[in-house]
Amino acid sequence: MESFIQYLKSFTPLYADQIDALTALLTLEKLQPNEYLLEVGMYCNKIAFIQQGVFRIYFYNNEGEEITRYFLAENQFVVDLNAFNNQVVSSEYIQSVTDSEVVILSRTAFDQMSTIIPEWDKVIKAITEKALMEKLFNRSNMVGQSAKSKYLDFLTTHPKLANRIPLGHLASYLGIKQQSLSRIRKEIVLP
Amino acid sequence: MESFIQYLKSFTPLYADQIDALTALLTLEKLQPNEYLLEVGMYCNKIAFIQQGVFRIYFYNNEGEEITRYFLAENQFVVDLNAFNNQVVSSEYIQSVTDSEVVILSRTAFDQMSTIIPEWDKVIKAITEKALMEKLFNRSNMVGQSAKSKYLDFLTTHPKLANRIPLGHLASYLGIKQQSLSRIRKEIVLP
DNA sequence: CAATCCATTTCACATTTGTTAAAAACGACT
DNA sequence: AGTCGTTTTTAACAAATGTGAAATGGATTG
Numbered sequence: 001m002e003s004f005i006q007y008l009k010s011f012t013p014l015y016a017d018q019i020d021a022l023t024a025l026l027t028l029e030k031l032q033p034n035e036y037l038l039e040v041g042m043y044c045n046k047i048a049f050i051q052q053g054v055f056r057i058y059f060y061n062n063e064g065e066e067i068t069r070y071f072l073a074e075n076q077f078v079v080d081l082n083a084f085n086n087q088v089v090s091s092e093y094i095q096s097v098t099d100s101e102v103v104i105l106s107r108t109a110f111d112q113m114s115t116i117i118p119e120w121d122k123v124i125k126a127i128t129e130k131a132l133m134e135k136l137f138n139r140s141n142m143v144g145q146s147a148k149s150k151y152l153d154f155l156t157t158h159p160k161l162a163n164r165i166p167l168g169h170l171a172s173y174l175g176i177k178q179q180s181l182s183r184i185r186k187e188i189v190l191p
Numbered sequence: 192m193e194s195f196i197q198y199l200k201s202f203t204p205l206y207a208d209q210i211d212a213l214t215a216l217l218t219l220e221k222l223q224p225n226e227y228l229l230e231v232g233m234y235c236n237k238i239a240f241i242q243q244g245v246f247r248i249y250f251y252n253n254e255g256e257e258i259t260r261y262f263l264a265e266n267q268f269v270v271d272l273n274a275f276n277n278q279v280v281s282s283e284y285i286q287s288v289t290d291s292e293v294v295i296l297s298r299t300a301f302d303q304m305s306t307i308i309p310e311w312d313k314v315i316k317a318i319t320e321k322a323l324m325e326k327l328f329n330r331s332n333m334v335g336q337s338a339k340s341k342y343l344d345f346l347t348t349h350p351k352l353a354n355r356i357p358l359g360h361l362a363s364y365l366g367i368k369q370q371s372l373s374r375i376r377k378e379i380v381l382p
Numbered sequence: 383c384a385a386t387c388c389a390t391t392t393c394a395c396a397t398t399t400g401t402t403a404a405a406a407a408c409g410a411c412t
Numbered sequence: 413a414g415t416c417g418t419t420t421t422t423a424a425c426a427a428a429t430g431t432g433a434a435a436t437g438g439a440t441t442g
Binding site for chain 1: 418419420421422
Binding site for chain 2: 067069070081082085125128129132133135136139140142143144145172174175176
């Protein structure tokens with residue numbers, strides 16, 4: 001719970017009794033590699049905050065290929081926002097890539113957050129918009145880029161992530177074949 | 192002003208006095224093709240709602256190429272959200288592609304909206320999140336797609352837009368060269 | 383009408399990426 | 413160490429896209 005509290009403190013001060021209330025309200029969950037936080041067709045009634053680990057969000061396209069939409073790691077929320085907000089079934093998988101530990105905010109807990117933290121609505125709005133805008137920015141910058149620049153961009157944008165995820169997943173996120181990514185890595189190391 | 196009012200009514204009912212207050216608060220602006228609503232380096236102190244016309248948001252990448260980030264048309268808000276929210280200078284151009292007409296919400300008008308429309312904060316949050324998620328979804332679906340599928344997707348996602356914008360802008364949005372787009376269009380029409 | 387400007391198309395060739403298949407490397411487990 | 417299963421690399425060839433330059437087309441203007 002500690003790193004979630006720290007994260008919240010970067011947005012708004014928290015007193016001891018608020019922290020106690022949060023600790024009572026929220027739960028911890030540990031996942032092993034390849035376990036799912038959410039699967040296609042399920043309703044999404046919780047938001048998770050990643051204290052430890054890496055997650056990937058993916059789905060299957062028309063050709064049956066796994067497409068990784070993005071990765072999320074420590075100090076980020078993970079949720080199917082559309083499924084959670086509109087109470088429709090999820091259209092994507094949320095899978096733990098590594099051993100991981102998350103703080104779970106059930107829907108009822110989420111709705112109670114503003115009673116504990118008065119500025120909760122503002123905080124969550126800022127976090128949501130910032131996260132969406134960053135993802136949109138990253139994605140839109142990738143369109144039309146060469147495989148090599150997409151890979152290099154990923155390395156600079158997520159320097160600690162590349163060696164925590166299988167290459168196949170990364171290739172799928174970059175929109176290239178794993179063989180191409182392998183070829184590119186070879187080119188980059190040597191010269 | 193009429194179509195903006197109609198748009199708002201799809202979110203929340205509006206009485207005549209509210210509509211009068213809105214009409215007094217907001218202003219209309221007309222732009223010719225290639226005129227700018229916002230330029231790189233400017234502060235963004237207004238939000239525009241497109242009643243008529245098409246806009247494109249673009250910037251220059253490291254190689255000096257124009258990259259079109261997206262298009263916006265009737266019944267959509269257009270703004271550099273980061274520049275507006277965080278009061279930093281804009282990093283992109285917002286340009287009218289066609290003759291166009293927008294409703295301007297100055298920052299002060301925007302801040303007064305919740306006094307006229309009690310649910311304004313909720314409405315604007317829903318609109319913002321939905322718009323960001325749609326753009327993110329579109330963009331992330333484009334990564335790794337072939338030029339042809341990106342073009343066909345665009346035609347189905349924005350059926351009325353393709354013939355309102357120059358091909359060069361569309362190619363830049365799709366992340367391909369104009370010559371490639373031309374080649375693809377030729378392939379598609381014939382068989 | 384000719385002249386001009388700009389958007390679009392076309393073409394030949396270069397480069398990048400996908401495809402298919404196989405080999406190599408790695409890890410977990412016995 | 414040996415085996416199984418998975419991930420990663422390699423290679424040869426095919427297909428898609430970029431590049432650079434030129435031709436075409438349409439609209440506008442003198």
